[in-house]
Amino acid sequence: MRDVQRIAIVDPADATREPLRNMLLGVESVWLEAECSRYEFFHDVIRQSQPDVAVVALDADHAKALLLIAQLAQDCPGMPILAVSGRGDGQSILQALRSGAKEFLTSPVVLEELLTALQRLHRGRLSSDGTPLNGAPKADSLVIAVAGARGGVGSTSLAVNIGCTLAQCPNVGVALIDLDLALGDADVALDLMPDYTLADVALNIERLDMTFLRRSLSKHSSGLSLLPHPVQMEDASLIREEHLQRVIGLLRASYTHLILDLSKGFNATDVTALRMADVILLVSQLELTSLRNTVRILLTLGADPALSDKVKVVLNRVGSDADIGLKKAEDTIGKPIFWQVPNDARSMIESRNAGVPLLQHAPRSKVQASIAGLTQALCGTAELPPTPTRRSRFFSFK
Ligand SMILES: Nc1ncnc2c1ncn2[C@@H]1O[C@H](COP(=O)(O)OP(=O)(O)OP(=O)(O)O)[C@@H](O)[C@H]1O
Ligand SMILES: [Mg+2]
Secondary structure (H helix, E strand, O other), X not given: OOOOEEEEEEOOOHHHHHHHHHHHHOOOOEEEEEEEOOHHHHHHHHHHHOOOEEEEEOOXXXXXXXXXXXXXXXXXXXXXXXXXXXXXXXXXXXXXXHHOOOEEEEOOOOHHHHHHHHHHHHHHHEOOOOOEOOOOOOOOOEEEEEEEOOOOOOHHHHHHHHHHHHOOOOOOOEEEEEEOOOOOOHHHHOOOOOOOOHHHHHHOHHHOOHHHHHHHOEEOOXXXXXEOOOOXXXXXXXXXXXXXXXXXXXHHHHOOEEEEEEOOOOOHHHHHHHHHOOEEEEEEOOOHHHHHHHHHHHHHHHOOHHHHOOEEEEEEEEOOOOOOOHHHHHHXXXXXXXXXXXXXXXXXXXXXXXXXXXXXHOOOOHHHHHHHHHHHHHHOOOOOOOOOOHHHHHHOOO
């Protein structure tokens, strides 16, 4: 699922475009980025959508289509073109390839042939070490799963505030999926009243396309996009592992960062999220239940090296009076603590109650400074705008 190919198609004939479009929508590793019914407009569509592959159907007007292929091949040398035509004779194939197409398929297109051609094009875009050639943008995004060692440990607070902080970086698109399907509250933390939820997406999974999926996410003023948990508790059971796999796979193609706020149930969707994540933040606290559960969770995840290598333990609410010592906690857990977020009840609880993230509610608080540091440590290259210092408050009107 890591390598979703973003595809744009042009075909002026509805009779051939629609079956091809439906076939592409059914392919899990494909994201239909754009669909166009005029050769004249396709160049602009490509410029705006920057797909990984362009599919050009030739039969509506061979001369125009071949000219378009030649122009695209010249202007976008890193983007392979797949030509499709009902005429599978040697002459037609040769013309398309000479114009600049990398692959040719005869229509009606057969699914297996389409998949093989797409795989060849995908391999052709990668160098021997698996990195994209020709400066093509890397389709992968960073998926961060946030799991908690017990209820109320601070998973949602961290997930939401990491998301909003990250959304401030240039050239970054961040989406948060609330996977606490029954009792999630990421929408409350952001004071959003979403029109669509994960349940709507799961119910329409077969005809999920870019427009529908993007419309299903609610955008917060910080720039963070949210796909919330279902409104009705009973709808939680509609969401199955394969739905989540497809949704995460598609969102990775469109966002640079995905944050998954898990439930404390460690159920099938949580496990899917853990498997698909690049990083697992295990949120704990310096008290007995959290530390005991942290050890149990690490033991369970430790049975699968693919999971255990991704886990980073984050201690939340550090600095409360009743804290167990840090050294003792580290010895108990048997793993270094990746990050410590201070206890800052006033800023955090007020921010949660107001439904306003820390970045907007208490941008100079120590807890926001710590979360900004955590975000930087996780995302490495992300250029975070500087956190305002306390001194700058003197000049502010707040
Ligand atoms: N660093 C912090 N300092 C002070 N209070 C905090 C901190 N982090 C979280 N809290 C508070 O702890 C409470 C629980 O936080 P949160 O809802 O994020 O936990 P959770 O793990 O998502 O809970 P749930 O198990 O319900 O999903 C909230 O009232 C929040 O304001
Ligand atoms: Mg929560």
